[in-house]
């Protein structure tokens with residue numbers, strides 16, 4: 001028998017400048033714990049300040065702590081890798097491993113959904129590593145579907161799947 005994990009009360013809002021360092025470390029820690037990326041990529045995801053300057057850097061707060069983050073961007077903007085006209089993309093979704101399975105990522109994705117609608121987008125899109133089972137399960141549960149014709153390889157050993165959800 002599986003027992004339900006507690007859902008935590010979570011609020012999502014833009015990061016303040018004072019939080020950029022902590023958000024970067026949180027992102028790096030979550031990616032490293034999941035075995036995602038080499039040192040160069042971990043340094044890239046740790047750079048929350050650059051994301052805040054060029055895109056929407058959101059944080060999730062629970063129990064008075066920063067526990068998650070995601071970056072959102074409209075098509076054509078910095079940090080939009082794959083978004084086309086009418087699409088809103090989210091990237092660098094990360095949750096403190098100590099808070100896994102409590103709905104933090106779900107809350108962050110749903111805030112991206114709201115921001116995408118506000119921006120007039122019709123689709124929410126993201127890329128995910130083909131081996132990232134946890135993220136694929138999450139997106140599947142949230143109703144995202146693959147668009148295999150848009151899958152891409154940013155590097156020789158990395159295969160990214162494109163997922164989308166209609167708004």
Ligand SMILES: CC(C)(COP(=O)(O)OP(=O)(O)OC[C@H]1O[C@@H](n2cnc3c(N)ncnc32)[C@H](O)[C@@H]1OP(=O)(O)O)[C@@H](O)C(=O)NCCC(=O)NCCS
Pocket residue numbers: 030031034036092093094095096099100101102103104105106107126127128129132133134135137138139141
């Ligand atoms: C993937 C990740 C964002 C999930 O965050 P989370 O806050 O634990 O997710 P939620 O609690 O909102 O949703 C949990 C769902 O995610 C999936 N999931 C989360 N962790 C999982 C794991 N270790 N194994 C399998 N599925 C997992 C399941 O579908 C789960 O549903 P359930 O609670 O009904 O079982 C988090 O593990 C993380 O930061 N991973 C490293 C970075 C990353 O992979 N980012 C996404 C890049 S595309």
